[in-house]
Amino acid sequence: xxxxxxxxxxxxxxxxxxxxxxxxxxxxxxxxxxxxxxxxxxxxxxxxxxxxxxxxxxxxxxxxxxxxxxxxxxxxxxxxxxxxxxxxxxxxxxxxxxxxxxxxxxxxxxxxxxxxxxxxxxxxxxxxxxxxxxxxxxxxxxxxxxxxxxxxxxxxxxxxxxxxxxxxxxxxxxxxxxxxxxxxxxxxxxxxxxxxxxxxxxxxxxxxxxxxxxxxxxxxxxxxxxxxxxxxxxxxxxxxxxxxxxxxxxxxxxxxxxxxxxxxxxxxxxxxxxxxxxxxxxxxxxxxxxxxxxxxxxxxxxxxxxxxxxxxxxxxxxxxxxxxxxxxxxxxxxxxxxxxxxxxxxxxxxxxxxxxxxxxxxxxxxxxxxxxxxxxxxxxxxxxxxxxxxxxxxxxxxxxxxxxxxxxxxxxxxxxxxxxxxxxxxxxxxxxxxxxxxxxxxxxxxx
Amino acid sequence: xxxxxxxxxxxxxxxxxxxxxxxxxxxxxxxxxxxxxxxxxxxxxxxxxxxxxxxxxxxxxxxxxxxxxxxxxxxxxxxxxxxxxxxxxxxxxxxxxxxxxxxxxxxxxxxxxxxxxxxxxxxxxxxxxxxxxxxxxxxxxxxxxxxxxxxxxxx
Numbered sequence: 001x002x003x004x005x006x007x008x009x010x011x012x013x014x015x016x017x018x019x020x021x022x023x024x025x026x027x028x029x030x031x032x033x034x035x036x037x038x039x040x041x042x043x044x045x046x047x048x049x050x051x052x053x054x055x056x057x058x059x060x061x062x063x064x065x066x067x068x069x070x071x072x073x074x075x076x077x078x079x080x081x082x083x084x085x086x087x088x089x090x091x092x093x094x095x096x097x098x099x100x101x102x103x104x105x106x107x108x109x110x111x112x113x114x115x116x117x118x119x120x121x122x123x124x125x126x127x128x129x130x131x132x133x134x135x136x137x138x139x140x141x142x143x144x145x146x147x148x149x150x151x152x153x154x155x156x157x158x159x160x161x162x163x164x165x166x167x168x169x170x171x172x173x174x175x176x177x178x179x180x181x182x183x184x185x186x187x188x189x190x191x192x193x194x195x196x197x198x199x200x201x202x203x204x205x206x207x208x209x210x211x212x213x214x215x216x217x218x219x220x221x222x223x224x225x226x227x228x229x230x231x232x233x234x235x236x237x238x239x240x241x242x243x244x245x246x247x248x249x250x251x252x253x254x255x256x257x258x259x260x261x262x263x264x265x266x267x268x269x270x271x272x273x274x275x276x277x278x279x280x281x282x283x284x285x286x287x288x289x290x291x292x293x294x295x296x297x298x299x300x301x302x303x304x305x306x307x308x309x310x311x312x313x314x315x316x317x318x319x320x321x322x323x324x325x326x327x328x329x330x331x332x333x334x335x336x337x338x339x340x341x342x343x344x345x346x347x348x349x350x351x352x353x354x355x356x357x358x359x360x361x362x363x364x365x366x367x368x369x370x371x372x373x374x375x376x377x378x379x380x381x382x383x384x385x386x387x388x389x390x391x392x393x394x395x396x397x398x399x400x401x402x403x404x405x406x407x408x409x410x411x412x413x414x415x416x417x418x419x420x421x422x423x424x425x426x427x428x429x430x431x432x433x434x435x436x437x438x439x440x441x442x443x444x445x446x447x
Numbered sequence: 448x449x450x451x452x453x454x455x456x457x458x459x460x461x462x463x464x465x466x467x468x469x470x471x472x473x474x475x476x477x478x479x480x481x482x483x484x485x486x487x488x489x490x491x492x493x494x495x496x497x498x499x500x501x502x503x504x505x506x507x508x509x510x511x512x513x514x515x516x517x518x519x520x521x522x523x524x525x526x527x528x529x530x531x532x533x534x535x536x537x538x539x540x541x542x543x544x545x546x547x548x549x550x551x552x553x554x555x556x557x558x559x560x561x562x563x564x565x566x567x568x569x570x571x572x573x574x575x576x577x578x579x580x581x582x583x584x585x586x587x588x589x590x591x592x593x594x595x596x597x598x599x600x601x602x
Contacts, residue, residue, distance in 0.1 A: 052528075061476070065532075104478060134478035135501070173481075174481075175481075397488060402485055
């Protein structure tokens with residue numbers, strides 16, 4: 001079974017692969033979730049999202065939770081072990097229904113060993129994207145463990161497996177990160193995976209605040225992958241918005257529909273969906289199936305409508321996002337021949353600086369804002385090799401200002417329904433809902 | 448807005464007088480950040496310095512940073528559904544240190560995975576040593592009032 005080949009086959013057949021985020025503590029329930037995903041009226045891929053204890057390597061807490069039957073926010077893959085994984089997937093995973101492990105871990109080698117022993121070879125993340133936003137693990141500790149994990153995956157090729165690894169760099173922080181930096185880190189993490197011997201990759205990009213800018217970003221991502229990954233089988237995976245999600249069902253559906261159209265318009269091969277429950281809680285299996293089927297139907301209609309590729313997507317066109325991303329990539333690759341070590345060095349020097357990220361290795365000088373045209377822009381580029389913003393004062397950010405920015409998309413998509421009836425006072429929930437949640441793991445808003 | 452590493456010096460204002468410091472922290476398994484950025488800004492606006500320990504903070508680090516800083520309060524935030532389970536060992540470890548036995552410790556967020564009785568969770572957290580528990584659906588008014596009450600000089 002090859003994740004990359006399954007996605008490529010679907011794309012050749014004109015189908016967008018749609019994929020949920022789902023993880024259940026209990027193997028029987030996890031299997032039921034995969035069976036329901038497979039049975040959905042959509043060209044779907046399956047997901048095993050891991051729980052937060054497994055993500056941080058707290059094996060004792062995971063073991064205790066399983067032993068005491070506590071509810072977890074994902075599947076504790078290491079605690080259940082490789083044999084349980086193999087049994088759980090038997091008769092579910094097949095060449096047309098590939099399954100991916102989503103773990104959110106800064107140090108994933110034990111998770112990767114377990115999945116490979118259980119016969120599963122597709123996962124995602126990255127040494128920067130699964131480290132900086134989600135905890136305090138130093139990059140100097142994350143990189144060697146990611147290298148171990150990559151070697152384990154690459155070694156599986158000797159026994160005939162076709163491992164697949166997806167970058168999470170295009171989803172950093174979920175929101176408020178300008179696309180030039182997202183695209184750059186997605187490509188740089190793919191270059192790191194390639195340098196570790198992996199040849200089937202996907203590069204992520206999460207829907208942001210401006211459809212036009214998003215199309216440019218994916219156009220830039222495709223062009224840079226074409227230039228820098230000539231010997232790799234790669235595809236693009238688009239994530240439905242990962243920030244504060246609309247509360248109304250119609251707002252949530254329209255946001256997912258917009259993400260689906262973005263994926264189709266940009267020739268993207270795969271889409272990670274969000275559900276109508278996103279603003280409130282971890283979605284149910286049925287809510288995930290609904291989202292998969294809705295996205296599949298929107299994709300089919302939109303593909304049938306056809307039309308020329310929108311401006312900014314064609315790989316021969318320059319764009320602002322392409323300019324920023326290629327400047328960042330060049331600066332990082334100039335630091336040395338090993339893309340992983342260059343990435344770590346670049347973060348420490350502030351050549352890559354993720355706005356609002358609290359990690360001790362992040363420079364923390366860069367700041368972003370949503371422009372009047374809806375595009376994400378820099379108010380401060382810190383030490384990154386990017387043009388200094390002009391005409392933008394770096395006024396002190398207030399809590400209310402942050403909530404307004406974080407809930408920009410939520411308001412835009414809920415407004416037609418609520419017609420301005422909602423309270424304008426910020427709630428902790430609005431801020432807390434913003435993504436960041438460990439690429440996969442668990443909470444309703446996580447990657 | 449700034450974040451500080453534990454072990455750094457206690458933040459001071461421009462006049463050189465130490466502002467009252469509040470520690471903001473996630474719990475050990477929670478990787479979310481925006482809630483912490485928001486709380487930092489909110490608390491700074493109320494006149495405090497904030498030392499933000501960030502996401503996925505091990506209990507040992509929470510305790511050592513708090514012992515070093517002896518903050519006016521400790522504000523914990525968790526939104527991944529494990530908050531209730533992770534908060535109990537954290538509060539026990541904080542309260543086990545005499546220097547922190549009387550420090551106000553406040554928790555808020557999405558503390559369970561959804562199926563639990565919310566008021567029972569809150570009561571148990573209060574009984575375990577927290578001074579205030581905020582549900583994620585509440586507006587920030589109550590928390591702001593609590594902060595305002597804490598800006599008074601310590602007695």
